[in-house]
Amino acid sequence: MPEAPLTAPDPDAARWAAVLARDPAPGCGPFLYAVTTQGVFCLPGCPSRPPLRQNTRFFADAAGAEAAGFRACKRCDPKGERAALHAEAVREACAMIEAAEAMPSLAELAARAGYARHHFLRLFRDVTGVTPRSYAEGVRARRLQSALAAGERVAEAVAGAGFGSESRVYEDTSRHLGMTPGAARRGGAGETIRIAHAASAMGPLLVGATEAGICFIGFAEPPEALEGDLRARFPKARIEPADAALEGAVRQVCGFLAEPAAALALPLDLRGTAFQRQVWEALRRIPLGETRTYAGLAAEIGNPAAVRAVARACARNPVSLAVPCHRVVGSTGDLTGYRWGVPRKAALLAGEAKARRRG
Secondary structure (H helix, E strand, O other): OOOOOOOOOOOOHHHHHHHHHOOOOHHHOOOEEEEOOOOEEEOOOOOOOOOOHHHEEEEOOHHHHHHOOOEEOOOOOOOOHHHHHHHHHHHHHHHHHHHOOOOOOHHHHHHHHOOOHHHHHHHHHHHHOOOHHHHHHHHHHHHHHHHHHOOOOHHHHHHHHOOOOHHHHHOOHHHHOOOOHHHHHOOOOOOEEEEEEEEEOOEEEEEEEOOOOEEEEEEOOOHHHHHHHHHHHOOOOEEEEOOOOOHHHHHHHHHHHHOOOOOOOOOEOOOOOHHHHHHHHHHHOOOOOOOEEHHHHHHHOOOOOOHHHHHHHHHOOOEEOOEOHHHEEOOOOOOOOOOOOHHHHHHHHHHHHHHHHHO
């Protein structure tokens, strides 16, 4: 009995499924779809209502779609032209904030960019990951940090940075500097960082702590390199060995590196911008054995367009493992980069997945 001829798979089936799901699945490769009844072409994630299958054509790029007579959709901006205009407007607003002595109002920034206030606020958050006010606070904090590091008196540095009064800085020192202005002026002088070195399943380990909690966890590098990283963060702080005082924390971290069975429950002293701390707290909420994409994490914190800013915040995480940035992967599931090496990231995720299955 002759075999039935094999039916060739529909090459566009995966693309069509991605259009219906509004998700450019990794197996499809880059593509655009066009709607013959409307004469437009779109990104697979376009928020418009999906067309009928018989009215849909697929193209590899915008040039091919335009050659076939289709125009770019105004909603999803498949050519990125509108996004480029928005990014330029936000860049100019950032430059305006950087150059101003006092924080420009939202109305001033929006008028300069040529948008309504609420629309501009949304654009600014989409591009930078923070609001104009938060961005301005970061600018003031950098000015203050620079002036204090240069040796200016606290009162003069605070006024020059645009805070108006010292009380506004002392009300929330962690928000602006991560320490008091006096300590910042001294480059961490007057602050004590207790450290403990140990051997772990993934190489040398260093744990550092202030009175408030663990401020640094590093591993898989020579001890002197790990300590150099910590000293760069606190150039004038007093660094002293404290093996006994940090014995419990070191034991927890070593146990996690050997066999991750539960989240690290350590008191932390997290120092970063408001946006960075928002990302770090979101990282701490990812359950053991699960992963998130950078885009998913950005959406979780309410800034879906801030994917790059989220990636930067993950890269600047000072307490790896306790703030599990290794649980964030690329949009295709690739492990992407990791400060302590991609093979170690893979090993950590594999160990956590195994622990989750056991649980």
